[in-house]
Every structure is written in structure tokens, then in C-alpha cells.
Amino acid sequence: MSIFLEIAIIVFLIFLNGCFSMSELAIVSARKVRLASLAAEGSKGAAVALELAENHGRFLSSVQIGITLIGILTGAFSGATLASHLDGWIETEMPSLAPASEVLSIFLVVGAITYLSLIAGELVPKQIALANPEKIAVLAARPMAMVAKATSPLIWVLERSSKIVLRILGVRKSDNQSVTEEEVRAMIAEGTESGVFEPEEKELISGVMRFGDRKIRAIMTPRNQVIFVDLGWDGPKIAATLKECHHSRVPVCWGNPDDVLGVVQAKDILNAFLDGKPMDVAAQIKKVEAVHDNAPALHVLDILKRSPIHLAVVVDEHGSFEGIVTMADILSSIVGSLYEHGEEYEGSIVEREDGSWLLDGYVAVDLAAERTGCKILKPQDGDFTTVAGFILSKARSIPKAGDHFEWDGWKFEIMDMDGRRIDKVLIHRPAAI
Numbered sequence: 251m252s253i254f255l256e257i258a259i260i261v262f263l264i265f266l267n268g269c270f271s272m273s274e275l276a277i278v279s280a281r282k283v284r285l286a287s288l289a290a291e292g293s294k295g296a297a298v299a300l301e302l303a304e305n306h307g308r309f310l311s312s313v314q315i316g317i318t319l320i321g322i323l324t325g326a327f328s329g330a331t332l333a334s335h336l337d338g339w340i341e342t343e344m345p346s347l348a349p350a351s352e353v354l355s356i357f358l359v360v361g362a363i364t365y366l367s368l369i370a371g372e373l374v375p376k377q378i379a380l381a382n383p384e385k386i387a388v389l390a391a392r393p394m395a396m397v398a399k400a401t402s403p404l405i406w407v408l409e410r411s412s413k414i415v416l417r418i419l420g421v422r423k424s425d426n427q428s429v430t431e432e433e434v435r436a437m438i439a440e441g442t443e444s445g446v447f448e449p450e451e452k453e454l455i456s457g458v459m460r461f462g463d464r465k466i467r468a469i470m471t472p473r474n475q476v477i478f479v480d481l482g483w484d485g486p487k488i489a490a491t492l493k494e495c496h497h498s499r500v501p502v503c504w505g506n507p508d509d510v511l512g513v514v515q516a517k518d519i520l521n522a523f524l525d526g527k528p529m530d531v532a533a534q535i536k537k538v539e540a541v542h543d544n545a546p547a548l549h550v551l552d553i554l555k556r557s558p559i560h561l562a563v564v565v566d567e568h569g570s571f572e573g574i575v576t577m578a579d580i581l582s583s584i585v586g587s588l589y590e591h592g593e594e595y596e597g598s599i600v601e602r603e604d605g606s607w608l609l610d611g612y613v614a615v616d617l618a619a620e621r622t623g624c625k626i627l628k629p630q631d632g633d634f635t636t637v638a639g640f641i642l643s644k645a646r647s648i649p650k651a652g653d654h655f656e657w658d659g660w661k662f663e664i665m666d667m668d669g670r671r672i673d674k675v676l677i678h679r680p681a682a683i
Contacts, residue, residue, distance in 0.1 A: 260324055260363060264371045267320045272375035273394050274313045276386035277302050284384045296384075299391035302398070311405045312398035324363060431459065457584035460616050466550045467543040468614055468635035469583045470564045470573040478503050479514060481532055488531055492519060499561050501574060502535050508571045510563050512537045540565050543572045551580055583614075606678035611638030611671065624660050624677060638672035 277299055285303065288296035302309040347354060379386050398405070416422075435456070442452040461469075477495050479488055479502045492500065498516045503509050512535040519534060539562045541550050554560050560577045597610035599621050607622045618637050619625055634643050641662055642648075644655060648670050654663035665674035 261366075263320050263324045264363075264367050267317060267324075267367060267371035268375035269390070270313050270316045270320070271372050272379045272386060273390035274310065274379075275376050276379035276383045276390060277309065277394065279380060279383040280387040281384065285387065288384065288388065293388055295388035295391045298395050299387040302391060302394060303387075308402075308405050308409070309394065309398055311408050312401045313394070315401050315404060315408075316397055324367070435459070453586060454584065456620065457586065460614075460620070461547055461580070461583050463616065464547045464583065464614070465543070465635070466541055466545045466547050466564060466575055467572065468616075469547055469550075469579050470543070470575040471579060472573045473507065473571055476501060476507075476574055478507055479531060480505065481511070485529065489529060492516065499559055499576070501538075501563070502531060508569075510538075510571055511535055513559055513561055515559065538563050541575070542567070547580070547583070550575060554580065604678070606676055608665070609637050609675050609677065611641075611673055611675055612636050615640055622677065637675055637677075641672060641675065 280299060280303065282300060282303060285296045285300040289300055344351075438447060438452055438455055441447045442449060447455070477491070477497065477500055479491055479500050481502060481504045483491075495516075499513050500516070501507075502511050502514050504511060514531050514534045515536065519529060519531070522529065522534065536559055538559065539553050539557060541553060541562045541564055543564050543566050550562060553562055554575070554577055562575050564572045564575055566572050597613035598608075599610075599613055599618060600608045601622075602608060607618075607624075609618055609622075614635060615637055634640050641664070644657060644662075645653070649664045649667070649672065651664055651667050654661060656662075660677055660679055663676045664672060665676050667673055
């Protein structure tokens with residue numbers, strides 16, 4: 251066999267190794283959603299790639315068999331053939347190196363082939379696979395499926411042997427989710443940076459994910475901000491309250507706000523007035539659903555969608571009135587701040603020039619954590635939903651303006667109080683100022 255044919259065989263083996271490496275990484279890295287979409291459009295390669303990705307154990311075993319065999323053949327040719335040719339050439343052309351020609355020839359041949367294998371057989375193919383994994387996966391899927399089918403008996407033996415060894419070592423398959431919420435957020439952020447998503451789209455997606463994790467008490471309009479109509483009032487007071495109220499739906503009670511009878515709609519009062527009827531609030535009351543303040547927001551959304559007035563009363567475990575939740579509250583939880591009649595639903599989060607953050611006390615903790623990077627604000631074990639609630643859970647008492655404390659590397663300072671309510675909070679890492 252001529253030396254040129256031997257070199258051609260080694261180059262071919264390195265190229266084949268690169269194909270295996272590229273196919274392996276492409277199919278493993280390819281997005282299953284994208285492959286499924288291509289398969290639905292009629293791509294047979296995408297369908298095969300999706301099947302290989304779903305049964306990645308058998309696929310990776312077949313790839314490993316191919317790469318191992320290629321490595322053995324490459325080593326055999328480089329050691330037994332090229333090295334011997336180089337050994338003879340060194341002895342003839344460089345007699346002074348003849349005593350070390352055998353070792354030197356093996357070192358040079360193995361070094362050169364190792365370098366080429368790393369560049370052309372591993373690094374470059376894998377970079378190509380990462381650049382466009384779905385496209386490469388579609389092209390490589392069917393050849394890789396043929397390899398997997400041809401090596402299926404050996405794969406069966408390898409899988410059984412691997413399971414036995416893992417059982418002996420006590421290693422079990424992880425039950426962790428294949429995709430976590432943090433990974434989804436990271437992908438959305440990466441997509442925004444690369445131009446796939448607009449910043450506004452990123453905010454909407456983030457809002458939907460926050461909404462799905464929230465309890466309804468983090469979204470509701472609290473009791474102290476709800477405007478009531480009391481049937482115990484006289485007519486002029488009820489009329490004045492309805493006239494001054496900017497909302498189209500107003501809860502109705504009798505003496506005690508905990509005794510919510512229902513909701514009256516301004517349109518019904520107007521219709522009665524236009525018909526020449528006297529104002530009778532009691533006759534216009536509509537019943538509303540009551541939901542627990544710890545109910546998941548998604549569950550309450552289903553209730554509001556079925557409600558003809560899109561409003562529910564929120565109660566605590568004792569049945570006491572806590573607030574109301576409307577579709578406007580749901581929308582503001584997803585899309586961000588809404589302004590209606592001069593009222594801000596979400597609260598303000600402002601980054602200052604020195605790197606600190608000025609927040610309204612009623613800003614939701616999950617939103618504040620996402621915007622500021624202060625992960626400790628997430629209510630993992632605490633019974634709070636706002637930044638003010640977090641501060642109260644740590645202070646254990648009503649603070650005063652100017653009070654401050656540090657928690658896990660962040661400093662919290664009360665900037666303004668509205669009576670007993672925390673109005674403005676400044677947070678920062680001490681090293682940032």
C-alpha cells in the first residue's frame with residue numbers, strides 16, 4: 251500500500267470522525283420544537299432527527315461506537331504504516347538520528363494526527379453544529395439512523411451493561427425537569443439580545459411567567475383602596491359616592507365591609523335613570539364570586555373569564571374581606587403599569603445614576619427581583635407579596651422614614667412613609683455607592 255493511499259485513508263477517517271461529532275452535537279442541541287415544526291412541514295430528516303433526539307440513549311451509543319472504531323483504525327494506520335515509512339526516511343536522510351528514529355517517527359506521526367483530529371475531527375465540526383443545529387440535524391439524521399440500526403445488537407449489549415454498572419454504583423436517572431423556568435428566561439434574554447424578540451415582547455413574556463407563579467393576593471386591589479357603597483347610607487350620600495367614583499363597578503355592603511352583598515354597575519344605575527326610575531342600588535346588585543387570597547392567579551383568571559362582570563371578591567381564611575380582583579388587575583400584572591384616572595397599578599421602579607433602585611413599597615417582589623437583580627426579594631418562604639411586605643417581615647415592626655437594614659449583601663432604606671404604609675424604598679448593594 252502506497253504512502254499516499256495510507257494518508258488518504260487517515261484523512262478520510264478524521265473526516266468521518268468529524269461527521270460523527272458534528273451529527274451528535276447537532277441532534278442533541280437542536281430545539282425539539284423547531285424539529286417538530288419542520289417535521290410537520292414534511293421534512294423526513296427532521297422527523298428522524300426528532301426520533302433520535304427522543305431516544306438519545308441508543309443514538310449516543312451508536313455514535314460512540316463509530317467514534318471509537320474510527321479512533322482505533324486511525325491509531326493502527328498511524329502507528330503501523332506511516333510511522334514505519336517515516337522511520338525509514340529518517341534513517342536514510344538523517345543518519346545521525348537513526349538510533350532514535352523509531353521513537354521520533356511515532357512521536358511526530360501521533361502528534362500530527364492528534365492535532366488534525368482535534369481540529370478537523372472535533373472542534374471545527376462541533377462549531378459548525380452549534381452554528382445551525384437544526385439544519386445539520388436534518389441533514390445528518392438519516393445516515394445516523396442507519397448507523398444506529400446497523401449497530402443495534404452491539405448497542406443492546408452496551409445499554410444492558412451500562413444499566414448493570416449504574417445499578418451497582420447506585421446511580422439513578424434524575425427526575426429534574428428537562429427545561430427549567432430559569433433556562434426559559436435565559437433563552438428569552440438571549441433571543442432579545444440577538445434580535446429574535448423585541449424588548450416589548452420580552453416584557454410581555456416575562457409578565458406572563460410572573461403571573462403564572464403568583465397568588466391572587468399579589469394582584470388584587472387591597473381593601474384600603476376599594477371604594478364601597480353602603481346600603482345603610484342615605485340616598486344623597488350614595489349618589490355622591492357613585493358620582494365621585496371613577497370605576498364602573500362598585501362593591502356594595504351593609505354596615506360592615508366584610509359583609510359584601512355584591513357589586514353594582516354604573517351602567518345599570520344610568521340605565522335606570524334614563525328610564526325615569528328612582529335610584530335603587532339594592533335592586534341593581536349583582537352577585538360576585540369569592541376567591542381565597544392564596545388562590546393561584548391562573549385559577550382566578552378562569553373564574554373572571556366566566557363572570558359576566560369580570561370581578562371577584564378576595565377573602566382570607568377567616569372569610570374576612572381582603573380586596574377585589576378585576577381583569578384590569580390581571581392585565582396590569584402581565585403588561586406592567588396601567589394608568590387609569592391618575593392611579594398607577596404596578597408601582598414605580600427607578601434605577602438611579604449611582605446604581606441604586608428607588609421603588610414604591612407596593613411593587614410586587616417578583617417584579618422587583620427581576621428588574622433589580624435582588625433575588626432575595628422572591629417570597630420563597632415568607633408570607634409577603636410586595637417590597638413593603640418583605641421589609642415588614644424582616645423589621646417585625648412598623649419602620650420610620652430613614653430606617654435601614656442590610657440583608658444578604660443588599661441595603662434597604664425607608665425613604666418615605668404614608669402613615670403606617672411604606673411608600674418609598676431605596677435598595678442597593680453598599681459597594682455600588
